[in-house]
Amino acid sequence: MSTPKNPLELVDRYLQAVRFWLPKTRRQEDLLAELGEDLRSQIEDKETELGRALDNAEVSDILKRCGAPMVVASRLGPKRHLIGPSLYPVYEFVLKMVLLWILVPVFLFIVGPATLASTNGDWGKTILTTMGNLWSGAFIAAGVITLVFAVLERTHAIADINCKWDPSSLPPLEKPERKTSMFETVCELGFNVFGLTWLLLVPQHPFLILGPASTFLTGGPIWNRFYVPIVLLAVAVIIRAVVILVRPQWKAFPLASQVLQAVLTLILIRYIIDAAGAAGSVGWHPFVMLTANAADRGAAEVARLGHVAAVLNALILVSFVCMWIGVCIGGAVHTWELLKYFRKQRTSQQPASLQVQ
Amino acid sequence: MCYTVCVIHCMSNGTQQSSEMFENLRLELRRGCLALAVLTQLRTERYGYTLRKALADDGLEIDEGTLYPLLRRLESQGLLVSQWREEDKRNKRFYRLSPMGEEVLTQLLNEWQKINGSLNKILQEA
Numbered sequence: 001m002s003t004p005k006n007p008l009e010l011v012d013r014y015l016q017a018v019r020f021w022l023p024k025t026r027r028q029e030d031l032l033a034e035l036g037e038d039l040r041s042q043i044e045d046k047e048t049e050l051g052r053a054l055d056n057a058e059v060s061d062i063l064k065r066c067g068a069p070m071v072v073a074s075r076l077g078p079k080r081h082l083i084g085p086s087l088y089p090v091y092e093f094v095l096k097m098v099l100l101w102i103l104v105p106v107f108l109f110i111v112g113p114a115t116l117a118s119t120n121g122d123w124g125k126t127i128l129t130t131m132g133n134l135w136s137g138a139f140i141a142a143g144v145i146t147l148v149f150a151v152l153e154r155t156h157a158i159a160d161i162n163c164k165w166d167p168s169s170l171p172p173l174e175k176p177e178r179k180t181s182m183f184e185t186v187c188e189l190g191f192n193v194f195g196l197t198w199l200l201l202v203p204q205h206p207f208l209i210l211g212p213a214s215t216f217l218t219g220g221p222i223w224n225r226f227y228v229p230i231v232l233l234a235v236a237v238i239i240r241a242v243v244i245l246v247r248p249q250w251k252a253f254p255l256a257s258q259v260l261q262a263v264l265t266l267i268l269i270r271y272i273i274d275a276a277g278a279a280g281s282v283g284w285h286p287f288v289m290l291t292a293n294a295a296d297r298g299a300a301e302v303a304r305l306g307h308v309a310a311v312l313n314a315l316i317l318v319s320f321v322c323m324w325i326g327v328c329i330g331g332a333v334h335t336w337e338l339l340k341y342f343r344k345q346r347t348s349q350q351p352a353s354l355q356v357q
Numbered sequence: 358m359c360y361t362v363c364v365i366h367c368m369s370n371g372t373q374q375s376s377e378m379f380e381n382l383r384l385e386l387r388r389g390c391l392a393l394a395v396l397t398q399l400r401t402e403r404y405g406y407t408l409r410k411a412l413a414d415d416g417l418e419i420d421e422g423t424l425y426p427l428l429r430r431l432e433s434q435g436l437l438v439s440q441w442r443e444e445d446k447r448n449k450r451f452y453r454l455s456p457m458g459e460e461v462l463t464q465l466l467n468e469w470q471k472i473n474g475s476l477n478k479i480l481q482e483a
Contacts, residue, residue, distance in 0.1 A: 037405065
């Protein structure tokens with residue numbers, strides 16, 4: 001870089017550098033001219049004080065004190081922002097809601113299990129694909145939201161909202177958080193123990209699940225694969241209830257374990273549905289099938305019972321699909337509640353003066 | 358040792374936070390005072406550099422990046438009038454209070470006296 005011929009050239013170079021960062025308007029040119037005049041006056045004053053002309057180093061000191069060209073330009077230029085302070089809280093809320101409370105649950109409970117099914121249970125590939133898709137989805141969503149809010153900022157939409165705002169449209173006060181009572185937890189535990197006992201007795205006593213139909217129907221081949229995981233899940237549910245009972249101080253545990261339980265249930269149901277779908281279409285009896293004794297009842301009766309078994313199998317499959325959808329929604333709700341809980345915790349840790357009363 | 362490191366870390370964070378907080382509050386407090394000081398100084402006509410010098414001589418330093426946008430804002434609000442004029446073979450922009458600026462300055466100074474009086478009273482009570 002060439003050395004300036006005289007110290008004043010350094011000032012011109014400085015002004016040129018500041019101009020680079022400013023919008024090319026008359027107002028900015030005016031400001032720049034004033035800045036130049038100010039700097040020259042400073043130099044002149046200093047020269048009068050010293051009784052000689054300033055050298056490059058001394059002028060550099062004055063310019064350094066004034067600040068780097070980019071910083072000075074940012075102070076001189078118009079205040080610019082993509083999303084202003086009045087819209088920013090809404091922007092932050094929408095961004096959090098979409099990314100954390102919609103995108104993450106959707107990927108966790110719908111896209112993830114669907115990917116797992118499409119990759120034939122390859123967990124590594126599923127996690128990588130889901131995370132990749134989640135990243136792109138989050139990036140696009142954040143971009144679109146930012147763009148929409150930038151447009152709202154430019155069109156001064158917040159002013160319209162402020163004019164149309166009506167206090168009568170405020171939502172009612174939130175009800176105080178309902179705490180799970182000890183009685184409720186004990187009942188839940190008792191019910192789960194009863195359920196597990198029933199589940200353990202079913203293989204020896206099919207009457208408990210099939211009723212009178214147990215004389216001609218029995219469990220299908222699918223239960224050989226999934227009976228143990230179902231029992232383990234039931235045991236996990238009991239352990240969860242016990243932990244809630246003995247460790248009531250673990251405030252986040254009920255919600256976090258409920259989310260985990262939903263995820264495990266979803267995975268299990270998904271595998272059951274896949275296994276049922278993969279069963280042969282001829283003589284499709286994945287869940288219930290005719291017992292060996294039923295064959296002694298005559299051809300017409302066997303055909304009628306076979307029809308009953310087919311309808312029952314189809315109904316069970318539909319029930320599993322409905323259950324899968326229900327658990328998905330439940331899981332999303334529990335995730336939402338868990339995030340709300342963590343948010344509340346974080347807010348309660350802030351100093352009282354910063355909390356909204 | 359971990360405890361000591363943690364305490365030192367927390368203390369340095371706390372000091373940093375309080376100094377940042379002080380800086381923000383100081384700037385907030387200064388912002389309004391600067392406008393009042395600039396308007397008061399411009400009861401007599403001045404150009405940017407001499408205004409800055411006059412303020413600095415009275416103990417109120419203000420940098421170029423703050424003063425010139427402030428002058429533009431006050432001018433666009435109709436409180437100041439300005440004109441480019443040649444002086445000592447150089448073009449300079451001279452500012453002075455507009456009639457509206459004089460009126461607003463009187464009101465602002467009254468308000469300032471009231472706030473100052475109240476603050477003094479509060480400080481004496483404390």
